[in-house]
Amino acid sequence: MTRINREHLQKRIAQHYINIANKQKHIIVKHFLQEKFRRQIIYSIVKKYEDSSYVGGKPRSGRSKKLSRGKLTRLKRLQWASGVIKKQRAPKYTDQQLEEIPARARRLYRILSNNDFDLIMDDEKYVLLQDQSVPTNRGFYTSDKRTTPSQIKFKRIQKFEPKILVWIAISENGISKLFFFKTKASC
Template sequence: MTRSERDCLKSHIVQHYINVANKQKKITVNHFLQEKVPRRTIYYIIKRYDESGAIVGKPRFGRPKKLTTGQLTRLKCLVNNKTGKSLRRLSSKFKVSYKTISHQLKAMGIYYHKNKRAPRYSDKELEEILTRARHLYRLLTKNDFELIMDDEK
C-alpha cells in the first residue's frame, strides 16, 4: 500500500468516525472490518486522530537523495541494455561514488554487465571446432534442414 493510499484510508476512517458513527469507535470498527481493514489499524488511526487531531502524518525528513530524478533518467538512458559502461566513468560524470551508481541501477532493476574478453583458442581447440562443425553439418543435412554456413569461429 502506497503512502497516498494509506492517507486516503486514514481520512476515510476518520470521516466515518466523525460523521456517521458520531465518534463511536465500535460502529466504525465494525464497518471497516467488513471492508477487510485490520482491526488494529482502525483503532490506531482513531487513537492518533483523538490525540493529535490530525488525519495525515507530518512530513518525514531524512537524508536527501544524491541524484535527482532528472539525473536518474539520464543514467537509465546511458546504461540500459548496454554492456561495457564503466561505473567509475559514470560516477565521475554524475560526481558521485561508483557505489551510488551501482545502488541506483540495482534499485531501477537494471543489471550491469562488464565486457568479457573472448577466450583465446589453442591449436587443438581450433581443429576440434572444424571436426565438430563437420559432424553437425552431416547430422543436420540428413533431416532436410537448410543450413547457412559462415566463416566465423
C-alpha cells in the first residue's frame, strides 16, 4: 500500500469512527472488515487517532532527497565560482612509488645482465564458443517482429558459457606450441 493510499485509509477510518460509529470500535471494525482490511490495521489506526487526535502522515524532517533543477544549477554555479569543483586527473603513481622506480629498474637490469636465467613471456586468451561473443551477432534482423519465431527472438544463454583457453609462451629458445583447453566453469 502506498503512502497516499495509507493516509487516505487512515482519514476514512477516523471520519467513520467519529461521524458514523459514534466512537464505537466494534462498528467500525465490522464495516472495514467487509472491505477486506485486516483487523489489526483498523485497530492500530483507531488507537493512533485516540492517542493523538491526528491521522495521516506528518511532515518528515531531514533534507529532501532531490534538488530542484534551479537549486542544482545554483549550487554548481557557486561551486565553480568559488573554485571548489576542479576536475583533476588521478595520479597513476604515488610519490613513494615514483621514487622507487629508478632503484627497481637498476636491480632488474643487474639481474638481467648476469645471463643466468631464461626469460619467458606467456599470454592467454579465453574465447567463447557461442556466436554471442561478437557484438554484431547479439541481435537479429526482421521486417516484422510478430512473424519472427520465438527461438530466434528469445535465445537462452548460460550464466557461465563454455570457453576455450588459448595459451602460448615465447622464450629465447623459441615459441611454444599453442595450448588449447576447454573450460567447464567460469574463468
